[in-house]
Amino acid sequence: MISSSAYGSNTWELLVTVDHQCEGEQNEFTLRVTGDLHIGGVMLKLVEQIKVSQDWSDYALWWEQKKCWLLKTHWTLDKCGVQADAKLLFTTQHKMLRLRLPNMKTVRLKVSFSSVVFKAVSDICKILSKYTPKKEEKDKNSKEVVTEDILNLCNSPTSSGLSASPGLYSKTMTPTYDPISGTPASSTITWFSDSPLTEQNCSILAFSHPNCSPETLAEMYQPRTLADKAKLNAGWLDSSRSLMEQGILEDDQLLLRFKYYTFFDLNPKYDAVRINQIYEQARWAILLEEIDCTEEEMLIFAALQYHVSKLSSSSETQDFTNESEVDEVEAALSNLEVTLEGGKSSNILEDITDIPKLADYLRLVRPRRLSIKTVKPYWFVFKDTSISYFKNKESGQGEPIEKLNLKGCEVVPDVNVAAKKFGIKLLIPVAAGMNEVYLRCDNENQYARWMAASVLASKGKTMADSSYHPEVHKILSFLKMKNWTMSPQAASDPESIDMKPECFVSLRYTKNTSLTRILEAHQNVSQMPLVEAKLRFIQAWQSLPEFGLSYYIVRFKGSKKEDVLGVSYNRLIRIDITTGDPITTWRFSTMKQWNVNWEIRQVGIEFDQNVSIAFTCLSADCKIIHEHIGGYIFLSTRSKDHNESLDEELFHKLTGGQE
Numbered sequence: 001m002i003s004s005s006a007y008g009s010n011t012w013e014l015l016v017t018v019d020h021q022c023e024g025e026q027n028e029f030t031l032r033v034t035g036d037l038h039i040g041g042v043m044l045k046l047v048e049q050i051k052v053s054q055d056w057s058d059y060a061l062w063w064e065q066k067k068c069w070l071l072k073t074h075w076t077l078d079k080c081g082v083q084a085d086a087k088l089l090f091t092t093q094h095k096m097l098r099l100r101l102p103n104m105k106t107v108r109l110k111v112s113f114s115s116v117v118f119k120a121v122s123d124i125c126k127i128l129s130k131y132t133p134k135k136e137e138k139d140k141n142s143k144e145v146v147t148e149d150i151l152n153l154c155n156s157p158t159s160s161g162l163s164a165s166p167g168l169y170s171k172t173m174t175p176t177y178d179p180i181s182g183t184p185a186s187s188t189i190t191w192f193s194d195s196p197l198t199e200q201n202c203s204i205l206a207f208s209h210p211n212c213s214p215e216t217l218a219e220m221y222q223p224r225t226l227a228d229k230a231k232l233n234a235g236w237l238d239s240s241r242s243l244m245e246q247g248i249l250e251d252d253q254l255l256l257r258f259k260y261y262t263f264f265d266l267n268p269k270y271d272a273v274r275i276n277q278i279y280e281q282a283r284w285a286i287l288l289e290e291i292d293c294t295e296e297e298m299l300i301f302a303a304l305q306y307h308v309s310k311l312s313s314s315s316e317t318q319d320f321t322n323e324s325e326v327d328e329v330e331a332a333l334s335n336l337e338v339t340l341e342g343g344k345s346s347n348i349l350e351d352i353t354d355i356p357k358l359a360d361y362l363r364l365v366r367p368r369r370l371s372i373k374t375v376k377p378y379w380f381v382f383k384d385t386s387i388s389y390f391k392n393k394e395s396g397q398g399e400p401i402e403k404l405n406l407k408g409c410e411v412v413p414d415v416n417v418a419a420k421k422f423g424i425k426l427l428i429p430v431a432a433g434m435n436e437v438y439l440r441c442d443n444e445n446q447y448a449r450w451m452a453a454s455v456l457a458s459k460g461k462t463m464a465d466s467s468y469h470p471e472v473h474k475i476l477s478f479l480k481m482k483n484w485t486m487s488p489q490a491a492s493d494p495e496s497i498d499m500k501p502e503c504f505v506s507l508r509y510t511k512n513t514s515l516t517r518i519l520e521a522h523q524n525v526s527q528m529p530l531v532e533a534k535l536r537f538i539q540a541w542q543s544l545p546e547f548g549l550s551y552y553i554v555r556f557k558g559s560k561k562e563d564v565l566g567v568s569y570n571r572l573i574r575i576d577i578t579t580g581d582p583i584t585t586w587r588f589s590t591m592k593q594w595n596v597n598w599e600i601r602q603v604g605i606e607f608d609q610n611v612s613i614a615f616t617c618l619s620a621d622c623k624i625i626h627e628h629i630g631g632y633i634f635l636s637t638r639s640k641d642h643n644e645s646l647d648e649e650l651f652h653k654l655t656g657g658q659e
Helices: 004-008 039-050 117-130 187-191 199-206 214-219 226-231 272-287 295-312 328-340 393-397 444-458 468-482 488-492 515-522 530-542 622-636 648-655
Strands: 012-020 025-033 059-063 068-070 087-092 094-100 106-112 150-152 253-255 357-367 373-383 386-390 402-405 410-416 421-430 433-441 550-556 563-567 571-575 582-587 591-597 602-607 611-617
Touching: 012 039, 025 039, 039 059, 106 117, 117 648, 199 272, 226 550, 226 563, 272 295, 272 530, 295 468, 295 515, 295 530, 357 393, 357 444, 373 393, 373 444, 386 393, 386 444, 402 421, 410 444, 421 444, 421 582, 433 444, 444 468, 468 530, 550 622, 563 622, 582 602, 591 622, 602 622, 611 622, 622 648
Parallel strands: 012 087, 094 253, 106 150
Antiparallel strands: 012 025, 059 068, 059 087, 094 106, 357 373, 357 433, 373 386, 386 402, 410 421, 421 433, 433 582, 550 563, 550 611, 563 571, 571 582, 591 602, 602 611
16 A cells, blocks of 8 residues: 555656657657656657757647647646556647638648647638749640649748737728738738738639539539538538547648638628639539529529639739729718718618518419419518518408418529519428418519518518618629520620530530520620629529528437438528428527537527427538537627627637537
């Protein structure tokens, strides 16, 4: 028998492997330590035994068996649980990593493998913002797009460990100006850094690569079913853990993508970089059929891609910030001046005490059994977030035939401009599932007004909201792009243009899409500036019914079959995995709380009116879907202050769970 103090004073051998980055080899060292020796003391003792004069400041201890970093240098070996059987690796915290950006450009840079992924992504943005590329000569005769060309950023000042300012959501309202050219710097660059940006920095991230060949496109993975689309979300990394803790090794390749489809403060004057990266992610989502669209919509996307490709190859369009828009601050001051003088400002302020309403004849289409549909005209009145319909206008003051509350419903466009079809499909949540209602409008203007009102009502907003008129304008602009006619000039263009239409459409539409049809559609967008064309592409992408939905295969508690759960920025949708039809929708605005039972890996969510759901995720770890939901909740807390600091602690609180 010995006392605890005598036992604690005993020394034991600890095996540590040293990763020599400069020599490219590993050496093992045996240290004689005690349990009360702190981690910092272990590293000091190790460096003294190595007897190599070099900078060891980036080195830290990695515990191989536990897959964790020992970063708290004041903790003792006993407190960390390290005993004689532990195998420790003394290695650098920053290692090289290859990242494929949304525009398919691969960059190689040094990233922290010990920081949580949330912090590592922030550091990556700092590296990209401070990089100054060197001009390289390319073979002018080469027409093939080299997507595997790797841009080495290992000499970036930020990758060497220099500090930068805390992250901001955006600085759109307080732009930073390039001291050389005097043009506003992209808010993407000032997002994570306060350093000035060179012109080359902006162009390398704002540059759109030419479309790949049809053969290359055919070789890329393309999801065919909802189950295939769900697989795309299985690979998201855990934001609350480090790269090394998740099995990522040095020089591995990862994809850097926009995970959350909420894009704040997109401004063509300041955000050329961010707009381009979002455009590229949207473009590849369309080409690889990660999101469905109609043939008519595909032609619009093809025309915009062709226009962007055409302008990007022209040297005079590389000044991305030379736009004609009025500065936002000047516009705000102008509106204020007009208001003070008693004039009418261009930014119409709705009187919140007088909520607008719509009233008009629409046709109601109700699906019946045996695929028989009944189409009847009724007098419709849209007020607040509800639609009521009557037999005719004269009976509009009485009791309606039916009143439909659109709050929480799904709004799906059903439009074919060429066929003069302007329909709105409403999927309204009811106790038994979803009630389908189809509305048919007579023309573009009527459709735009009712569609915009329906979209806002589904979010719990009325037509008094300031976003109603911009939504109407956006819908009309999109319809205008779809409405094209053949011109004699367009008919002669295909022979003089060296391009393949298959490069601009997904494989599904290659047989029915010709260069002539793309050029017809291009007539309506041919006068757009480069950044505006990318913005229109993004807006058209956002208008698709499936936009913003990330899919997961789940099994709900009490159910024997698998379902698909769609996670969006404001709702969850339960979808039939076989038919693809939505079954139920739950809005985040009605969510009271959510949690994870880590023992059985089950996510539980409670909503208003005593509604609760629970499910297990089959296509990914439940932590991934939990973080996806929590991330959207975090983004919904963003205030209108453009200089609001990025609250990393709140993000981890909402996404980390209680594992």
